[in-house]
Amino acid sequence: MLTVPPLAPGLTTDLIAGNKILYHFDIVDAFGHISVRHDADPNVYVMARHLAPGLVTADDLVPFDLDSNPLIETSHRFYSERYIHGEIYKVRPDVQSVVHCHAPPLIPFGITKAKLLPVYHMSAFLGTGPNVFEIRETGGMTNMLVRTAPLGAALAKVLGADTTVLMRGHGATMVGSSIREAVYRAVYAAQNAAIELQALQLGNGEVTFLDPQEAELYDRYSGEVAHRPWNMWLREVGLA
Amino acid sequence: MLTVPPLAPGLTTDLIAGNKILYHFDIVDAFGHISVRHDADPNVYVMARHLAPGLVTADDLVPFDLDSNPLIETSHRFYSERYIHGEIYKVRPDVQSVVHCHAPPLIPFGITKAKLLPVYHMSAFLGTGPNVFEIRETGGMTNMLVRTAPLGAALAKVLGADTTVLMRGHGATMVGSSIREAVYRAVYAAQNAAIELQALQLGNGEVTFLDPQEAELYDRYSGEVAHRPWNMWLREVGLA
């Protein structure tokens, strides 16, 4: 238990900032969470204890193994849905950070047949559109929460190799190769959803989305695009 | 009159916070009110005098009997619609707190045939959808206000055993087993309404709402879910 080394300082800083930025942009409210894979051990991820994201400090960070067991002793509760994180880290070695949220603009795309598709380059990472996780297929009638390893694994499977997965009647989960990229994707997935709804209304359903090739070209070009807004966002949340 | 004991300090604090939180989230504006059943006497409820919720302090709290008569002498005016509160407390011993509001996203669901249904787990308490109170059925042509005991009783009857009742051309009323739960329900009922309108537009009327069983399972699981955001919300309104 006590063998978990400390997270690299830059990751701790980014993880706390990520919590605050997601809250600032209404991606999470008092619910939702963001985690990071441990830089010193790929079989460990770090996430806040059961707490509103906007209140998270360094003291609230807890390391978990990939089965989502806490690796420190504490009397605190943990997010019941931490299996979302652990099960994705298990099958996606490329993923270094996971965001789970209930962002309002994304909810309609999980409960209708409309497909979330990129309306502009800023959300090119949406590619040909995320899948929707239907918890009933794995769990039947549930309380909607991904609070077991099998439910987490089922979600990870629907995510596949993608950046984003929508969750019916629940929210969405985004991944990234860094905290900043996962946060960027969460912010712009929600932004895209809000714009897409308007575009579909304006065009009576006829909308020119990014061509998959355009989306791929932008994504390839803009490897570090997710890092660009970070300094601005730090200032927004009072951390710069 | 002078025999009313003071409200438990925690309830006073929560009641004032509830007023400010409802204002912060645009559930109430300068109108609307929240009350709590007295912890020392179930036949008494406590609510602010006639005042904008955002301005309420401990000095503004007034005890009322369940006929909505004030139990202290004061020169202040009272909310003309306090009968909403008293009549609900009469028939719903499980209810400890009542919110009445004109939250904009809820108004359309009171004046159309669309049904307010839970789009996600956060608003599972909406269950199979709240009833709509049509004041004309009891009062004929009125000024729309529930400012008599019979109108309050009629509203309480339409509420029934539910958590929420919509009011045609007026607003909505939510109840809870605590101030925090009533506030939670008000916040997420409005959030649900905003999302549902978008989902109906996006899906051309075809939306997968929570199954009633899913809603019930979440509600049962998450007894204390309404308490989770409280610390975050206290900070939002400058009380923590």
Added chain:
Amino acid sequence: MLTVPPLAPGLTTDLIAGNKILYHFDIVDAFGHISVRHDADPNVYVMARHLAPGLVTADDLVPFDLDSNPLIETSHRFYSERYIHGEIYKVRPDVQSVVHCHAPPLIPFGITKAKLLPVYHMSAFLGTGPNVFEIRETGGMTNMLVRTAPLGAALAKVLGADTTVLMRGHGATMVGSSIREAVYRAVYAAQNAAIELQALQLGNGEVTFLDPQEAELYDRYSGEVAHRPWNMWLREVGLA
């Protein structure tokens, strides 16, 4: 010229507050204006010089006669549309305050066939719905501005005995028996417009508006309703 007595201090305070409140609620932006009839002379009204409402101070207030001529000598410019105010004061002795604005939610109701009707009691003053002023009927092809007395008189005629008049491709004008009432009406007319658009979408055009009798009963009951939120709004704009 120098015979104009000072405005009653309460009116000066309210007029400055009204400017700031209208700006706070996005009823006016850097454009739009509010005036008050002079308490000492019904043939004089007072309004800011040509200035963004959010910047108005007591030093910026200018008295005008009902032909909208300034009654003090100054090198400052005036709002080119002050005729809206003067011409309404001429024909509506009951009106003590006028607001002119370009509030975004109201614009669609001036350029479509949809009628602005009260969705709830808060906007009962909308009654059976405001008329729409079509400047082409009086002015033909213009720059859209009501910048002559005849155009102002034409607008006042379309307003008639009502509380509100919409202006095609331009905005709206509200009147009140006090500054507070005119501000209240501007705030809730815009709020009503935003809600009504959503209700029409939700109900596919079928919406139960307030019955004209309900609207009238509320309006009669709530003579001073417009004064209720004032203290709250003063605090919002830092004046209390």
Added chain:
Amino acid sequence: MLTVPPLAPGLTTDLIAGNKILYHFDIVDAFGHISVRHDADPNVYVMARHLAPGLVTADDLVPFDLDSNPLIETSHRFYSERYIHGEIYKVRPDVQSVVHCHAPPLIPFGITKAKLLPVYHMSAFLGTGPNVFEIRETGGMTNMLVRTAPLGAALAKVLGADTTVLMRGHGATMVGSSIREAVYRAVYAAQNAAIELQALQLGNGEVTFLDPQEAELYDRYSGEVAHRPWNMWLREVGLA
């Protein structure tokens, strides 16, 4: 290189303010940019280095020639899309300032057949509606960015003599005879887009837009309209 004289102090101040105002009104987020033609040399324009607009200071301003080559030596990166600016300055001697943005309300008008048209006088500069730049026509499958001179020239051609050009799957570009006018146009183009979407929904597609003659009359009258809100906006962003 070192022969570029300093920008007039007023222009430096306005350029920094313009960056902050565009950010304040959500016209730009951490992306987008504004430039000004140099007052001392029409073949030079000045723009921030690669930086979020909200963070720009005087030290970040860089002069570029009209081929968009930087005229100072620096280790900083530049906006990859600076060719938007340079190529427009080349062919539009009347243009003194250019804004490029991804304002959300404008995106739907670039990816549907709906035309952006003026709903009120405030956006009369939209005239008979901006063209839409389809990058595929010039560049085929691209990463969507205007990051070469030929792509910039193609955009400038689609802009033509207009004030605004929409960019499919990307955003929009506005020009002005001053920084203040370009900023004004960006703010009200986005405002117009948001209102127009609502009007089209409210009127089921039937909307009375400004007549082209009305738009022209307002534009001619209000040469300096763009300067009116500036003092208000400076205060909004903490610069006055």
